[in-house]
Amino acid sequence: MEMQAYNGEKTLVSQASARKATTPTEAPDYNLGWIVATSPWTEGPFLTHDGSNTLFYATASVAPERQLAFFAATNTGEGIEADHQAVEAAVKSVLGDGP
Secondary structure (H helix, E strand, C coil): CHHHHHCCCCCCCCHHHHHHHCCCCCECCEECCEEEEEEHHHCEEEEEEEEECCCCEEEEEEECCCCEEEEEEECCCCCHHHHHHHHHHHHHHHHCCCC
């Protein structure tokens, strides 16, 4: 829904709110719990967040301009490398390019 709002489609979230979520405010690259970055494959800002509860590790990346989201999770709290590799592989699989 946020990606749709970001791109101007009518949703419960306003376009202004969706765009605010992709604009760093708390630090040069951080907003509302997400890292905000840019990459050639995203065609604009993308949001990424990952973390662990010590039992599992999860990574989420959202590229609103491309209307794409990628998610990876492992059943180990130390799965950061595997998660990042899985997201990168998914991006390459879907787009034929990647980070």
